[in-house]
Amino acid sequence: MSTTEKKSIRIALAGNANVGKSVIFNYITGLHQHIGNWPGKTVEKAEGTLYFKGHTIDVLDLPGIYSLSAFSIEERISREYIAVEKPDVVINIVDASALERNLFFTLQLLELGTPMVVALNQMDVAEGKGVTINVSELQKFLGVPVIPTIATKGVGIGKLLEKAVKVVRGKTKAKPARYGREMEEKIRKITKLVEKIPIRYPPRWVAIKLLEGDEEINKIVGGIDQKIVSNAEKHAKDLERIHGEPCSTIMTSERYNIANKIARRSQRIIPSRGPTLTEKLDAVVTHPVMGYPILIGIMLLVLFTVFTVGGYLSGFFEDMMEPIRGAFGSGAGELIGEGLIGGLIAGVAIVLPFILPFYLILTVLEDSGYLPRAAFMTDSFMHKMGIHGKAFIPFLLGYGCNVPACLGCRVMETERERTIATFVVTLVPCAAVTVVVLGLVGAYVGIHWALALYALNLVIIFILGKIAFKVLPGEPMGLIMEMPPYRKPHARSVLKETWMRVKEFVYIAFPLIIIGSVVLTGLKVGSLLEPIGDAMSPLTVGWLGLPAITGVLLIFGVLRKELTLVMLAALMGTTNFGTVLTPTQMIVFAIVVMYYIPCIATIAVLVKELRWKKAIYITVFEIAFALLLGGIAFRLLTLV
């Protein structure tokens, strides 16, 4: 993307979740898009470029949010961007079928005073619900252009862009809506004070946020002039005395009153006679009896498909790449062959084939609207481990691979909930751990012992999750989630979304897998493995009662946990593990492998999602916990 064009226009897309925002984004930016993170934040930042009638337009897709109240990281990022970076125009995407709730957000965008165009999207869905909207009436109330669109069919998008460009050229600013008389009086008084201080935000908006008691704005303004903050607090108290509610609630009610008035005056609703398709489906899918078999059926189907497709792809890639590995000989060549190429093969042939189908199915489920239903059905179960229904999907993902599972924890809104969910997810035994548990304990000690280890794991997750829930500071947050209507997944969006997710995963995981692989091969070539194994023997032999060689295995396991088993076979020169390990040793070893550390790719994601400090805490805790549990198991099992 070149930045030399002088006519480059910056558009930001803003709106609630589930209104077709990403469909519009994908539609207008085509392949010219890239996805990353907001600087220093674990929130997705999607940007794209398009060329439209001689203009270069940079489009930024803001996260889907319901408010600008700074409740979540997403909300804070969005308002910071609109207020400070000031895009040339904001396109507010509004769901025509839920006008009132969407207009509540529109009113908040208007408060920020940036030039704006409203895309009245999902007109077809609204029609299906018996809603007809008088567009010109709505436009009059809002004071900004309103363009009806059906994004999934591309209807109205050209007109929308045209209008957006026109608004930028005309430099027309949106006019904030007016609230109740006493409220406006307070806002005016505080705005006057705010206008005198140097601040990057629109003064009227700052005044409103001060009245609401917004922590972030309070801090910023307080840093310049504490008197303004205390003055605003006094005004807020006045309002609270009259209304008997916190000022932020009064403000929210006020906005909703206006949104309600506008919605009522600009739409006609002829309620449909029978139940809608969503209602009919929900009656079955969230049914207390029928809902659970459906949930389990869908999850089994997902796992089955992922493992079948993944297994096939994995074999295919491995056959293709294996010859390259051997071509480098030993010694220094081994560093390239075993280390570099071996690491790459691990990524391409072992991890990627499972991630790709998984993301594809996940995106389809997400797009269809089933995931919120799954969260609804599993909420009470998830509560037992200190998290709520929204974490069900990441939790389930964990059984496949911890990496996408940790990424999936982004659906949790608050930092606290996200941390707990991510921690819990790293305790879930992934497919690689399953290989070890089944291959060792399941095959040589007995399948009931393997199942017992899984049951124990679940108990441990419940306990540790609950402890994390109690220990972590902050306000615990239960499930509050919108249930969007069911939709037919939009093929183009699904494919693009999957592609972006896979790309993101490759960027995080591949470098680490390859570096790790090179380092370990280096240790092997330099014959450093045995000294390391010996150095670890007080722990492995003394405390855990395992053969000294397992120290080396555990180091390799950091890379990929199934390597512990592969290496055991290689180092012992046999695949009949019954001859080299006692049943007790097998169980202890499996337990340690299950908990001892998130693998290197998972640690990388932890750093990315939770920053270094928490990632180190989790890693160190899990090593200590695995050793403790393994040692206890060893002592108990030898007693038996």
Add this chain to the structure above:
Amino acid sequence: MITESVEEYLETIYRLYERGVATTTTNIAKELKVAPASATQMLKKLAKQGYLKYTPYRGVTLTAKGKRTGKEILRKHRVMEKFLGTLGIPKSKIHKEACELEHHIPHDLERAIYQKVEGEKPLPPGAPSDVVPLTSLLDGQKGVISFIGGGRGASQRLADLGLTPRTEITVIKSALFRGPLLISVRGTTLAIGRGVASRIFVRAK
């Protein structure tokens, strides 16, 4: 004449019952911050007076009489909390003060205060003020939000999604195993966890 501590016990047991928490002696003692032994003694006494059934090691179930009294005190408590809130009394003190006042408010005074804080049309004499947590509504039942308790984050989130005071909501259904509630508000459908829902207080319709 019922003593204050009897009222306090019945209110607490009723609150636990409403929240769906098991009314065991341990839970009741913990909620009231008293020793389990003294709670046991009191519960036995209440059983004798016909307010509840007491089974050793199992806990208690309120009789109709017990429920009526417990509900009434809890209602008075909530009305007083709301009232004290409008006076600008700090949140930290409100609960404690309401605990004191609830035992001394006659019915007609309660009704007057209720009307004052809710700003509703006068209730017919004798009608109970029926502010209940959302969780006590039946499937398909409607309610009008009176107030939302709990932390600032959750109540702000709920308000942002359209759950502001005086808004009508319909409970569509609640999930099994004390799962979340499916509700309809302002033309949208939301899932609300049971813990969150128990802090949304509505006037049932």
